[in-house]
Amino acid sequence: MFARNDKLAEMDQGSLVCADWPGSGPVLREHYVSASDIGAFSDLRGLQLIRFTAFGAGSPSKTDFAFVAGGNPEIAPQPFVSPLAKRLLGRRRGASALIAHVDKTWDSSFTWTGAGPQIQTFVNAVGAALSGKPIGLAQRHFSARYAELATNLASKLVVDAGYSKELVQLRMATVDARNYIVFGDPAARIAL
Numbered sequence: 001m002f003a004r005n006d007k008l009a010e011m012d013q014g015s016l017v018c019a020d021w022p023g024s025g026p027v028l029r030e031h032y033v034s035a036s037d038i039g040a041f042s043d044l045r046g047l048q049l050i051r052f053t054a055f056g057a058g059s060p061s062k063t064d065f066a067f068v069a070g071g072n073p074e075i076a077p078q079p080f081v082s083p084l085a086k087r088l089l090g091r092r093r094g095a096s097a098l099i100a101h102v103d104k105t106w107d108s109s110f111t112w113t114g115a116g117p118q119i120q121t122f123v124n125a126v127g128a129a130l131s132g133k134p135i136g137l138a139q140r141h142f143s144a145r146y147a148e149l150a151t152n153l154a155s156k157l158v159v160d161a162g163y164s165k166e167l168v169q170l171r172m173a174t175v176d177a178r179n180y181i182v183f184g185d186p187a188a189r190i191a192l
Helices: 007-012 083-089 120-130 135-159 165-178
Strands: 048-050 097-101 180-184
Touching: 007 083, 048 120, 083 097, 083 180, 097 135, 120 135, 135 165, 135 180
Parallel strands: 048 097
Antiparallel strands: 097 180
């Protein structure tokens, strides 16, 4: 994630961090794949992606997570589509579709305090795509997870109007799950 006024945000926000990043410390340019790394003659036809990365689809101007980030919702001068997403899809021989995230991502997408990993949504989405179902149907697993979390959040708010740790975690997970979208052709399928 690049800062609001960082010039790299406009070019590299939503890039993929690679395995050669050591896992701590700054993410340097050689640690990620950005739009500029995709060659003009790359043939990506038939490619579908499910990207778990902050800003993988794009960025709003104001985050939905200001309640966690100290109250300042402004994260970009204006909303924008991820340059990498545009580069992957916006060409004659481009990828057919991708599922990606708008805004920051949090581990609340797949972890839960006391309950261990919650990866079934990801397993179901990837499984649907790999079994030849349209990518739009694969995305429905994220929508279903959002609906489940939103229902739980609504019922919890009736009981707990404050900001308990559990309520904040549930709110983060709900917004995080809501922010997955499909770019490209939602009817695209992997050729089996």
